[in-house]
Amino acid sequence: MAREFGAPPVVFPSGGNPTVATGGNIQQRRVPTAPFQPSRPSNSGIPFMSFDIGSSATNTAGPIGGGIGPIGGAANFDEEEPLLDELGIHPDQIWKKTKSILNPFRVNPTFHKDSDLSGPIFLYLSFCLFQLLAGKIQFGVILGWIVVSSIFLYIVFNMLAGRNGNLDLHTCTSVIGYCLLPVVILSAVSLFVPQNGAIRFGVAGVFVIWATRACTNLMVAVADGGEEHRGLIAYACFLIYTLFSLLVIF
């Protein structure tokens, strides 16, 4: 039954109209195509940047469109850098640095001279993942504690080392982040250790001492001025890693 509407029907410039003949049956309505399809050239050296609604071909794209620029539409796709290199993440270096901490008795500091933060971020995420498996959602807490403790160690190290201390915050955070590896292993192991028992403290103690040794050796090797204050810096590192192990134990 055709109904008489007061207003004229809306005609879309391209795509289909809901046909009046079916009387507005909702099930039969086709999915309307987008009314503002611009004409996209197939082989594009031209950036895709038109956002005009309603007008068809001519784009009055202002500086906003021009500023977005060639999103992957560069002419030389094959000559782009690989994504990881462009982001500054070098997986083989991360793996070498992580492996150098795995030996608890002697830490090789040669790889840690150039600091990076992508390894620590990966270790932080795996720490949070193991905590999540234990039922504790502590993403923000762990990140906040890493930041605060690296600022703390940075201040203490530079104040102790005096005039010839040259530790910078990036290197400090990088070293603390990499030495979180024993704590990550502790959180994985503590998923299988019974909850109320002295063995929990014993296992945690072993890993904390491992992390402290690694951190102190790296700190003293990577930045100047720390050799005669080894014990004092070791105590500061010990406090930091005990704090993280508290999150795991309790």
Add this chain to the structure above:
Amino acid sequence: MNPKSNPFSAAGSGLIRGGLSAYGEKIFGSGSEYVQSNISKCFSDPQYYFQVNDHYVRNKLKIVLLPFLNRVSEIFLVGIRKRIKVFLKTKIITEPVGGRLSYEPPINDINAPDLYIPCMSFATYLVLAGISLGLSGKFTPEALNWKFVTGMIGWFSEVMLLKVSILSLGGGEAPLLDMVAYAGYTFTGMCVAVLGKITLGYTYYLIILWTCLCMGIFFIKTMNRTLLSEVRSYDSSKHHYLLLCTALTQFPLMFCLSNTSGT
């Protein structure tokens, strides 16, 4: 200006090098010079307080926690006024070096205050409070953050108390960081108290009284050292009783802060 010659360069140059572009460094550089000149007027070179070594730390801890070891025990048999006078006679004089800071750095003089021990003992107190919270089943990271905030408030109020008492005696020249250091030494006593609570249970109350007494004695001796070098004319009895009051306020402070069975 030689970039390494000012005390904040080591701490500050890392931030500047690491994060900011050259333009930002230009802005930040001029701002940091202004801030440095103003900060050094009221903060007096924090580098001085960190010139410590192992030997100093060990001996200083012995002095702080057991302040009467190298004194004769007969001082406990006399009355209050005489006892304080004996303390006054046995202080160790430091040599004036000249310039604004007239004391030797802590590495050379066992009586000089330092900032390493207070900072480390504050952090140790936080760790031990976390362990004690965990053993009673109440550990959450938010509770530990609250302990941190409470500890900082307590430290700050103690610094204010010291500053007010020194100002009321007329000697306004004592450096602020000295008082921050002396206020922070009470955290060592508190660490021992919390350690006692973790390991020994009910003897915690005895340990707290003992450490309060020790910290009070330490306070009297150190305050006496700073005061006598700054203030020349004072009323002797008023001085003594004010020292006693300052020492006695240790008690409620330590009770509050080490009460980990609360919030």
